[in-house]
Amino acid sequence: MRAIIQSKFRIFLRKPWLFIIMTVVCIMFAFFIGKNTYSKITVPIHTNLPQEEYDVLLKKLNESDLFIFEQRSSNEVRNDVKNGSAEAGLHIEGEEVTLIANAETGNVPLLNQYVQTVYTEYLQKKELLNTVEAQDEKDKLEEVWDTALTNPIFTVEQENFRNKESKVIDTQLQGIFGFSLFFVIYTIAFNVIHILEEKEDRIWNRMIVSSVKKWEIYAGNLIYSFLMGYVQVVLVFITFHFGAGVDFYGGFVKTLIILIPYVLAIVSLCMLLAGISKTTRQYNALVPLFSVSLAMLGGAYWPIEIVSSDFMLMLSNISPLLYGMEALKGATIFDYGYMELFKPISVLMLMAVVMMGFGINLMEKRT
Incomplete structure (x- = not known):
C-alpha cells in the first residue's frame, strides 16, 4: 500500500498542474463571489476634535456592523467621495456633523442616522462629565453612564433582519465554503478515475498476481x-484566512477537522460513481452531473437558508455538501461546539461508509 501511495505522489510531482489549476480556480471563484457581496463600507472622516477625544469617538463609531470609519484629511475626504472610492464622507467640527456625498444611495441615510445617534450620545456624555471638575467624580459619572447603557431601567425589543426567525448569512464565507467543497469533488474524482483506468489497462491483474493484496490497492x-x-x-482556507484576513469567527481549526469527514464522503461518492460506471467515459459524464446537482441542492452556490421550497429542502438531504456547509457555518458563524456539530459530521461519516461499501461491491462484481 505504501508503495502505491509513493508511486502516486511521484506521478503527481511530475504533473502537478491539474491540482494547481483547480486550486487557483477555486480561490478565484471564491474571491470574486465574496468580493461582490456584502462587506463593511469604509467611510473617511475628518474632524477638528483633539486627538484624545477623536480616538474615543472613532472607537465608538467603529462598533457598527455596517461601517468602518477611517481618519483622513479634509481634502482626502472630499477627493475620496468625488472619485467614487467612498460613498460618503464625514466632517465633524464642534457640535456640527457634515455629511459629504455625491449621490443619495441607500446607505447614506443609514450612515447619517447612525452617526447622528452616536455623536449625540457622545456629546451628552461629554456635557455630563464637564459638570464636575474632580477626576474621581468624573470616573464615577462615567461608571454610572456605562452601567446605565449596559443595564437600562427598561428595554426596547427591536425587530430587524437579525432576529430569531431570520438567518445570519456571511456571504464571504458562503463563497469560500461553497466553492471549496464544490471544486474538491473534481480534484478527488480525477484521482479516483485512476482505479478505472488501471482496471481497463489490466494493470490491476498484474498487481494482484504480485504480492500486493487487492485491499491494499x-x-x-x-x-x-x-x-x-x-x-x-x-x-484554500489558509489562503483566505491568513492571506486575505477573512474572519473565521475563531473556528478556523474546527473547519480543518470538519473537512475530514466531508472529504471522506466525497471520496466514497466518487468510488460509488466509479462502481456504477462501466468505462471512464461514463464516469467522466457522471461526475459533473452529480457534482453540479449536489452542489445546487446542498447550498454551495447560494445559501440554503433562502430556499423556500419544501420539496427542494427535502431533496437537499441526500447531498453531502448540505452537511458540509452546515458544519462549516456552525463552526464559524454560529460558534457551535463539537457536540452541536456531531449531527452533520455523523451523517457525513454514515454516507462515506454506505457509498464506499456499495461502490467497492459494484466494482468487484464486474471483475
Whole structure:
C-alpha cells in the first residue's frame, strides 16, 4: 500500500498542474463571489476634535456592523467621495456633523442616522462629565453612564433582519465554503478515475498476481485521493484566512477537522460513481452531473437558508455538501461546539461508509 501511495505522489510531482489549476480556480471563484457581496463600507472622516477625544469617538463609531470609519484629511475626504472610492464622507467640527456625498444611495441615510445617534450620545456624555471638575467624580459619572447603557431601567425589543426567525448569512464565507467543497469533488474524482483506468489497462491483474493484496490497492488509491482533496481545501482556507484576513469567527481549526469527514464522503461518492460506471467515459459524464446537482441542492452556490421550497429542502438531504456547509457555518458563524456539530459530521461519516461499501461491491462484481 505504501508503495502505491509513493508511486502516486511521484506521478503527481511530475504533473502537478491539474491540482494547481483547480486550486487557483477555486480561490478565484471564491474571491470574486465574496468580493461582490456584502462587506463593511469604509467611510473617511475628518474632524477638528483633539486627538484624545477623536480616538474615543472613532472607537465608538467603529462598533457598527455596517461601517468602518477611517481618519483622513479634509481634502482626502472630499477627493475620496468625488472619485467614487467612498460613498460618503464625514466632517465633524464642534457640535456640527457634515455629511459629504455625491449621490443619495441607500446607505447614506443609514450612515447619517447612525452617526447622528452616536455623536449625540457622545456629546451628552461629554456635557455630563464637564459638570464636575474632580477626576474621581468624573470616573464615577462615567461608571454610572456605562452601567446605565449596559443595564437600562427598561428595554426596547427591536425587530430587524437579525432576529430569531431570520438567518445570519456571511456571504464571504458562503463563497469560500461553497466553492471549496464544490471544486474538491473534481480534484478527488480525477484521482479516483485512476482505479478505472488501471482496471481497463489490466494493470490491476498484474498487481494482484504480485504480492500486493487487492485491499491494499484500493486503500492506496483512496488514501491518495483523500490526501489530495484535503490538502486542496486546506490550502484554500489558509489562503483566505491568513492571506486575505477573512474572519473565521475563531473556528478556523474546527473547519480543518470538519473537512475530514466531508472529504471522506466525497471520496466514497466518487468510488460509488466509479462502481456504477462501466468505462471512464461514463464516469467522466457522471461526475459533473452529480457534482453540479449536489452542489445546487446542498447550498454551495447560494445559501440554503433562502430556499423556500419544501420539496427542494427535502431533496437537499441526500447531498453531502448540505452537511458540509452546515458544519462549516456552525463552526464559524454560529460558534457551535463539537457536540452541536456531531449531527452533520455523523451523517457525513454514515454516507462515506454506505457509498464506499456499495461502490467497492459494484466494482468487484464486474471483475
